[in-house]
Amino acid sequence: MAAETSAAAERQVRISRVAGRYLVFDIDDVVYIRRHHGICAVLTGTMPQNPTQNLFLSLPVELRAEEAKLLVDKGVGHIADEQTDHLSQLGTMDESTRRAYLQHLRQQRRNAQQVFEEEKAKVQAKHLDKRKAKPKAAAAERPAAVTDSADSLFSTPSPSTTPGPSKQEKEAPLPGVTPTTSTSLLSPSPSTSLSMPTPASYALYRYLNARGYYTTPGLRFGGDYSVYPGDPFRYHAHYLANGYGWDEPVAMLDLVTSGRLGTAVKKGFLFGAEKPKPREEGGEGEVRVFCIEWAGM
Numbered sequence: 001m002a003a004e005t006s007a008a009a010e011r012q013v014r015i016s017r018v019a020g021r022y023l024v025f026d027i028d029d030v031v032y033i034r035r036h037h038g039i040c041a042v043l044t045g046t047m048p049q050n051p052t053q054n055l056f057l058s059l060p061v062e063l064r065a066e067e068a069k070l071l072v073d074k075g076v077g078h079i080a081d082e083q084t085d086h087l088s089q090l091g092t093m094d095e096s097t098r099r100a101y102l103q104h105l106r107q108q109r110r111n112a113q114q115v116f117e118e119e120k121a122k123v124q125a126k127h128l129d130k131r132k133a134k135p136k137a138a139a140a141e142r143p144a145a146v147t148d149s150a151d152s153l154f155s156t157p158s159p160s161t162t163p164g165p166s167k168q169e170k171e172a173p174l175p176g177v178t179p180t181t182s183t184s185l186l187s188p189s190p191s192t193s194l195s196m197p198t199p200a201s202y203a204l205y206r207y208l209n210a211r212g213y214y215t216t217p218g219l220r221f222g223g224d225y226s227v228y229p230g231d232p233f234r235y236h237a238h239y240l241a242n243g244y245g246w247d248e249p250v251a252m253l254d255l256v257t258s259g260r261l262g263t264a265v266k267k268g269f270l271f272g273a274e275k276p277k278p279r280e281e282g283g284e285g286e287v288r289v290f291c292i293e294w295a296g297m
Helices: 002-010 027-037 065-074 082-091 095-141 149-154 202-210 252-264
Strands: 013-018 021-024 042-045 058-063 077-081 214-217 225-228 239-243 268-275 286-292
Touching: 013 027, 013 065, 013 082, 021 027, 021 065, 027 058, 027 065, 058 065, 065 077, 065 202, 077 082, 202 214, 202 225, 202 239, 202 268, 202 286, 239 252, 252 268, 252 286
Parallel strands: 013 077, 239 268
Antiparallel strands: 013 021, 021 058, 042 058, 214 225, 225 239, 268 286
């Protein structure tokens, strides 16, 4: 447990910026940011031959700008420009790195072959047990036949049930493996981390994340976030939330519509903003949050 905690503390999540989107391709990174930092992100991977299906999406996951900035601010992630980073690092790859990568692929193929063989052995053992059970059941159900010696002399002998020698199966070649990430080709330590602007609602998101809340996009409820008291796999959302600037006016129509909508779907409408600090002080300002619930609905 201590080793797992120390490994998590040293982990650096690679956030790939592709066409202005922030993506994470490594499944271990996806598990890490969800388990240790409360970031769910959104699965966006689909099949090239059926891009319109959206029921079973997979890697990569797309981070919102607030989530990517939070990981960078915590020092557990870095943003990489995929195009320039790949071209620069792959162009300067030495021979030892190439050999290590090929060895890594061969090991993956061996691991896949071992899994296939174990599954095949389980299936064969299951079928063998069924074959052994069938003759015993048939012998128990068959009535005892009384035959005399004459019948036994001229009766046709039953064919032997002993299986003959099986043909030797050809050794299957190792399965092909398509790498899902190129992290083994790239340098583990980031050469440069791209800067990014601060999103407008980042202060509210940071405030909620620091208090253990999970958030997902709140578009279907008309807000910036759907806020959960724990992992969305276990809890329903308690709030729909919007972030504002400190001096930004909040329209009364937004308060009424969001408050009534939140109450109608059994959620509170939460909104807040960060009070800016003077420049000479620096640091993070105070975040004030309010919650509205409609009565009599």
